[in-house]
Amino acid sequence: MEKLILNFPNIDKVNAMSIGSQERVKGLLLKALGKSSIRIIPGFTTTAYFFWSFLHTNNIRGKLAGILSQLNRTTLSNINEVSQKARELIATSEIPINLKKILVRYYQLLSSGSGHHEVMVRSQSLMMGATSNFMTLETFYGVKDEEDLCKVVHGSFIDLYSVESIQKALSCFIDVMNITATSSVHLMHFQGNSSSGVLSYTPAHQQVVLRGTWGIYEENASEEADVYEFNVIPDSESQLQKSLGKKTWTKGKFSDQKSVSFAIERIPTPDYKRCQFVLKDIEVKQLANWLFNIENYLHLPVSLYWYKSGPNGLLYITDITVKSPNSVSESVVEAVS
Numbered sequence: 569m570e571k572l573i574l575n576f577p578n579i580d581k582v583n584a585m586s587i588g589s590q591e592r593v594k595g596l597l598l599k600a601l602g603k604s605s606i607r608i609i610p611g612f613t614t615t616a617y618f619f620w621s622f623l624h625t626n627n628i629r630g631k632l633a634g635i636l637s638q639l640n641r642t643t644l645s646n647i648n649e650v651s652q653k654a655r656e657l658i659a660t661s662e663i664p665i666n667l668k669k670i671l672v673r674y675y676q677l678l679s680s681g682s683g684h685h686e687v688m689v690r691s692q693s694l695m696m697g698a699t700s701n702f703m704t705l706e707t708f709y710g711v712k713d714e715e716d717l718c719k720v721v722h723g724s725f726i727d728l729y730s731v732e733s734i735q736k737a738l739s740c741f742i743d744v745m746n747i748t749a750t751s752s753v754h755l756m757h758f759q760g761n762s763s764s765g766v767l768s769y770t771p772a773h774q775q776v777v778l779r780g781t782w783g784i785y786e787e788n789a790s791e792e793a794d795v796y797e798f799n800v801i802p803d804s805e806s807q808l809q810k811s812l813g814k815k816t817w818t819k820g821k822f823s824d825q826k827s828v829s830f831a832i833e834r835i836p837t838p839d840y841k842r843c844q845f846v847l848k849d850i851e852v853k854q855l856a857n858w859l860f861n862i863e864n865y866l867h868l869p870v871s872l873y874w875y876k877s878g879p880n881g882l883l884y885i886t887d888i889t890v891k892s893p894n895s896v897s898e899s900v901v902e903a904v905s
Contacts, residue, residue: 570617572667573674576608576754586615588692588750593888597862605861609875609884611687611754612674616694618667619725619748626661629745636744639734647731654729663722671721672714675753686710689717691724691751693733695742703736705749717753724749754886800856814843847876851883858885866890 571583579587579595587595591613598608623629632654639650663671679685691705705727708720727733728749737744817834847855855874862870873887 571615572618572621572670573612573614575612575674576610577603579613583615586617586750587613588690588694588752590690590692590887591750591752593890594885597865597888601861601865606858607882607884609754609886610678611752612678613752614671614721614750616748616750618671619750621667622661622663622725625664625667628657628661632657633745636729636734641738644735644738647734651729651731651734655726658722658726658729663718668718671718675714675717678753678755686712687717687753687755689720689751689753691720691727691749693728693747693749695746695748703733705733711753721751724751800852812843816842847883851876854883862888 570586571578574583574587574591574595576591576595577598579592580599581596584592584596594608598606623632635650635653635657638646638653640646675687678687687710689708689711691707693703693705705724711717711720728747729744733747734744737747815837817837855872859870859872862872869891871889871891872885873889875884875886876882
């Protein structure tokens with residue numbers, strides 16, 4: 569039986585092609601290297617089968633195909649109308665009770681295990697069996713209960729038929745009916761005791777450069793944030809350099825936001841917090857070791873997006889970028905196979 573939802577540790581080469589490429593890479597490497605070698609942020613993802621089950625149970629696949637067949641593919645003169653009809657069809661078709669129950673159960677297991685109920689949801693579209701995502705649909709921060717999670721996932725199904733998505737499919741000579749939507753759900757943390765950043769390999773110097781800043785998912789620092797930086801040599805206890813950054817603005821959330829997730833705003837950083845390290849030396853070395861473990865396994869240069877959790881103080885890998893002439897997923901699938 570095909571899986572509708574997969575926890576990250578349960579992703580393997582058999583079911584990997586039914587989910588987004590970023591989750592595929594994390595899951596396959598976790599399966600190959602084990603929890604003792606790397607730590608992936610806790611979460612799960614819906615699969616292509618979850619979306620197809622939504623279409624099948626609502627008996628709307630034929631109606632959807634009929635709407636999309638009305639598109640003038642030569643001039644695209646009616647693309648707005650076709651997009652609106654397709655989106656309305658999806659919007660008026662609820663996620664079936666059986667699918668909602670499965671989604672809610674996975675959410676409850678994730679949040680109860682951490683004692684933290686707000687999650688981040690990243691939706692993407694893909695072609696079943698393709699090695700990379702078709703396009704990213706939307707990312708929601710701070711989704712806080714079962715009802716809101718269902719709304720966000722349903723919303724990704726609707727976004728699948730936006731004008732932009734249809735245009736991209738046509739430009740890639742892809743049948744829109746072959747595109748599916750998946751949603752990745754993982755724990756959401758906040759500024760204060762948290763930090764995030766990128767850990768990238770520098771082959772020319774045989775050293776790791778680790779960059780980061782504390783706050784909400786700020787992998788790419790803005791011009792107002794000079795990130796702190798560490799340089800680490802493989803198989804060495806010494807760090808070449810420590811550079812303390814400065815941060816004049818911090819990402820926060822609107823307190824009066826009423827949507828399914830909160831909106832992020834920039835707020836002034838208090839003076840006493842503008843310069844600070846969040847990672848300890850031992851944590852820097854732990855991140856570097858994770859990077860070496862992955863690179864030694866794949867025999868390819870890798871960049872890690874990392875996160876230090878506020879609630880439990882643990883380090884996690886949030887995303888993995890493989891520098892390869894092939895697609896990221898293809899390289900990892902080949903290595904794991």
